Amino acid sequence: MRVFFSTGEPSGEILAADLLGAMRNRVTIDAEGLGDERLRSAGVRIVQRTRGWSTLGIFEALGMLPRVVPAGLRLALALRRAPPDLLVLVDFGAFNVRLAHLLRRLGYRAPIVYYAPPSAWLDSAKRARAVARVADALTIFAHQAAFYRSLRLPIAYVGHPLPSTIAPRPPRAAPPAGGGLVALLPGSRAGEIARHTPRLLDAFERVRRTRPDARAVLVAANDDAQRDAEHTLALRSPLPLEIVRDARTALRDADAAAIASGTAVLEAALLETPAVALYVLTEAQMKIARRVYRRPYITLPNLVLDEPLVPELVQDAATPEAIGAALERLLASPETQRDGYARLRAALGPPDALQRNADWVLAAAKRP
Numbered sequence: 001m002r003v004f005f006s007t008g009e010p011s012g013e014i015l016a017a018d019l020l021g022a023m024r025n026r027v028t029i030d031a032e033g034l035g036d037e038r039l040r041s042a043g044v045r046i047v048q049r050t051r052g053w054s055t056l057g058i059f060e061a062l063g064m065l066p067r068v069v070p071a072g073l074r075l076a077l078a079l080r081r082a083p084p085d086l087l088v089l090v091d092f093g094a095f096n097v098r099l100a101h102l103l104r105r106l107g108y109r110a111p112i113v114y115y116a117p118p119s120a121w122l123d124s125a126k127r128a129r130a131v132a133r134v135a136d137a138l139t140i141f142a143h144q145a146a147f148y149r150s151l152r153l154p155i156a157y158v159g160h161p162l163p164s165t166i167a168p169r170p171p172r173a174a175p176p177a178g179g180g181l182v183a184l185l186p187g188s189r190a191g192e193i194a195r196h197t198p199r200l201l202d203a204f205e206r207v208r209r210t211r212p213d214a215r216a217v218l219v220a221a222n223d224d225a226q227r228d229a230e231h232t233l234a235l236r237s238p239l240p241l242e243i244v245r246d247a248r249t250a251l252r253d254a255d256a257a258a259i260a261s262g263t264a265v266l267e268a269a270l271l272e273t274p275a276v277a278l279y280v281l282t283e284a285q286m287k288i289a290r291r292v293y294r295r296p297y298i299t300l301p302n303l304v305l306d307e308p309l310v311p312e313l314v315q316d317a318a319t320p321e322a323i324g325a326a327l328e329r330l331l332a333s334p335e336t337q338r339d340g341y342a343r344l345r346a347a348l349g350p351p352d353a354l355q356r357n358a359d360w361v362l363a364a365a366k367r368p
Helices: 010-023 037-041 057-081 093-105 125-134 142-150 190-210 223-234 247-253 263-271 283-292 300-305 320-332 338-347 353-364
Strands: 002-006 030-035 045-049 086-090 112-115 136-139 181-185 215-219 241-244 256-260 275-279 312-314
Touching: 002 010, 002 093, 010 030, 010 037, 010 086, 010 112, 010 263, 010 353, 030 037, 037 045, 045 057, 057 093, 086 093, 086 353, 093 112, 093 125, 112 353, 125 142, 136 142, 136 353, 181 190, 181 247, 190 215, 190 223, 190 256, 190 275, 190 320, 215 247, 223 241, 247 263, 256 263, 256 320, 263 275, 263 300, 263 338, 275 320, 300 338, 312 320
Parallel strands: 002 030, 002 086, 030 045, 086 112, 112 136, 181 215, 181 256, 215 241, 256 275, 275 312
Antiparallel strands: none
């Protein structure tokens, strides 16, 4: 089976790579796609690298248009000339929804599956209808399935795939009073890295005032992020800190973590690593966010459970002092989130959701 995956950010690449692995449990697949290193490592021939495509807000997105629009047109024409057996779109709605509509206007008739459709938390009726017109939708969140169905739109839901691939680590005692290993995850977008990294480093310095033997790992999402991290650290006083690339290993090894809100917070929760979340926008982005977002939480575990399981430090509240203090509390009492993490895993669906999602996608390729 020839399958084409279209992703645009690291979290979507993880979803696509895991899905492809489960699909290959059933059939032989020749895979191509849009993505970056994670997807390539999963055995996908990358026809267009998407590093740097992921943006937040209209202003960052406008800056990417000269790069992304021509790539989208070239891809649509190539897929129209030689349709795969199945096109799988993964999140990244700003690009993928437009790609699917362009393909349908060009007469593309092959199956399109939208895996993890966009607007999972904004409940956009307009976006949901746009997805339903051009693709078979498979969500990984129960509340998004309920929203689509409230609009009488077709959508499938089995469960979130990450619990199928992430087992909880054994319960861990608090580290020695003066030490501990802290994981710092600033995010993968350029703006996230620029806004979060200095705050996280300052927060770690605060932790070291009371825990002088504490160490840290700073996760760099890619080569560009690693260069930025190295440059930032070169301008600061030396710290017992290592730059690493494997976020999941960093989270598994850490005694506590400070994480930019996103999929990595969910990974930490499934590993049962004590975590605090942060997120900082530009003032222009924040003005827009306040108009369109009304939910009380922004972090995936909290949104799923509808409770503040993971502390959220957003915008002005995300000070180095507040982040450092939250880390110190987690280092001293790592058991505080454990019960909530277990409830979260149960709320995300069955433990075999990944394979069941893959089977649904494969069946969609055969539907008329």
